[in-house]
Amino acid sequence: MGDNSDGSSSAALSAQEDKKTAAASPADPSSNSSFFGRIIGALSPTDTGEPLAEAPRSNAGPDFTHGVLNLRRMAVEDVMIPKADIISVPATITKDELVQVFRDSGLTRLPVFEDTLDTPIGMAHLKDFALGYGFNGGSKGRFALRKMLRPLMFVPPSMPIGVLLAKMQAERKHMALVIDEYGGVDGLATIEDLIEQVVGEIEDEHDAEDAALWTQEPDDSYLAFAKAPLDEFEAELGLSLTDVEDVDSEEIDTLGGLVFMLTGRVPVRGEVVKHPTGVEFDVIDADPRRIKRLRVRPPKRSKA
Numbered sequence: 001m002g003d004n005s006d007g008s009s010s011a012a013l014s015a016q017e018d019k020k021t022a023a024a025s026p027a028d029p030s031s032n033s034s035f036f037g038r039i040i041g042a043l044s045p046t047d048t049g050e051p052l053a054e055a056p057r058s059n060a061g062p063d064f065t066h067g068v069l070n071l072r073r074m075a076v077e078d079v080m081i082p083k084a085d086i087i088s089v090p091a092t093i094t095k096d097e098l099v100q101v102f103r104d105s106g107l108t109r110l111p112v113f114e115d116t117l118d119t120p121i122g123m124a125h126l127k128d129f130a131l132g133y134g135f136n137g138g139s140k141g142r143f144a145l146r147k148m149l150r151p152l153m154f155v156p157p158s159m160p161i162g163v164l165l166a167k168m169q170a171e172r173k174h175m176a177l178v179i180d181e182y183g184g185v186d187g188l189a190t191i192e193d194l195i196e197q198v199v200g201e202i203e204d205e206h207d208a209e210d211a212a213l214w215t216q217e218p219d220d221s222y223l224a225f226a227k228a229p230l231d232e233f234e235a236e237l238g239l240s241l242t243d244v245e246d247v248d249s250e251e252i253d254t255l256g257g258l259v260f261m262l263t264g265r266v267p268v269r270g271e272v273v274k275h276p277t278g279v280e281f282d283v284i285d286a287d288p289r290r291i292k293r294l295r296v297r298p299p300k301r302s303k304a
Contacts, residue, residue, distance in 0.1 A: 057216070070197040071162030076155055079197055080178045080187030081287055085268055088117050089124065095133060095143040102126055105286075109175050111188070112149055118184045120177060122149030140257055154179045157186055161194045168194075193287075220298065223284075226256025226291040237279075244276045256291040266291060 051169065088111040089101055108126040113119055128148045153176040155164055168174060168191050178187040214224035214233065224233065234241055234256055242259055252258050259273050259281050260266060266286065267273055273281040278299030285293035 020121075022135045048265065068198055071165065072160060073087055074161050074197060075157065076159045076161060076164055076176075076178055076189050077157035077187070079161060079193045079289075080157070080189045081193070081279070082187050083117065083185055085287070086111065086117065086185070088113055088120075090114075090144060091121060093145065098124065098129065098145070102129070109190075111152065111175075111177060112145065114257065120152055120185065121146075123152050123175060124148065125150055152177055155189070161197060164189065165191070165194045180224075214296075217295075222296040222298075224255055224294050224296055226254060226259070226294060228255045230254055230258055233296075239277060239279070239294075239298070241279065242277060259291055 017223065022160075022182070067126075087101070087105045087107060089098060091112055093101075093112075098110075102108075103291050110124045111117065111120050112122050112124050114121050125148075128150070132148055133143060151173075153171060153173045155167070155178055157174045157178050157180065164176060168176065174191040176189050177185050178189060181188040182260065210235070212220045213228040214236070216222055222233075230241065230253055242252070246290040252261055258275075262273050262275065262281075263271075266289065267283045269283055269286045271283045282295040282297065283291060284295050285291075
């Protein structure tokens with residue numbers, strides 16, 4: 001999109017065209033023999049005998065089980081990260097500030113916007129930034145974020161995820177902004193979000209192994225995965241987290257399950273959930289469907 005400040009209008013037009021394309025031609029598996037093409041091809045209208053647009057869908061994305069059928073019955077709006085949870089940066093950000101955002105978020109791609117997220121102008125890729133500038137100031141010269149921006153993909157929320165997966169593969173883009181009918185940003189979807197609906201959760205090299213489900217920090221807090229067994233973590237703390245009102249120990253097995261029961265919903269990234277015992281759960285990584293990582297702060301013990 002370059003430096004065009006009218007990003008919202010261009011995004012809306014792009015999303016509308018994609019919506020028409022999705023309705024008219026869901027996916028053309030015959031033109032692609034790759035892994036994704038074979039998956040999408042397995043669910044083409046030729047194989048099923050019915051148009052993709054007529055496939056049944058549910059309104060509750062989190063209730064879907066993993067499987068290839070999700071490519072037909074789920075739309076982008078079922079799997080997207082809501083606008084409020086999108087980590088993005090302004091075009092005026094400094095080099096040091098951008099380094100910090102990459103480090104804190106652990107993300108490799110960040111949307112860049114003018115004024116507000118509703119006027120996106122491109123995407124900053126960690127690899128482009130590291131090669132051009134490095135994290136230690138290795139490159140001389142003035143930092144120019146706009147010059148290294150990559151174009152964004154814009155899609156409507158109703159697009160089937162199978163169509164978006166094929167589109168991402170064809171355009172070699174791994175992230176898309178979801179645009180509403182007024183041209184504003186409604187959410188964000190990555191290629192990992194789509195594939196996880198087929199094969200289940202994907203853990204990369206930076207995800208901790210099961211043997212290290214939590215680590216203790218110098219300030220006595222814990223960085224823990226939401227899937228950490230609750231009984232084992234209680235033993236680590238020396239404190240019962242289930243012997244309180246409104247918490248049924250028979251219904252939960254993990255830290256994430258405990259936090260979900262305390263809030264009655266999936267909390268958002270950055271939210272702090274307080275336990276009746278004084279323990280605080282700081283949600284440091286989550287998406288609309290699940291909690292991933294937590295910072296657990298035990299109550300301060302009074303000195304004898």
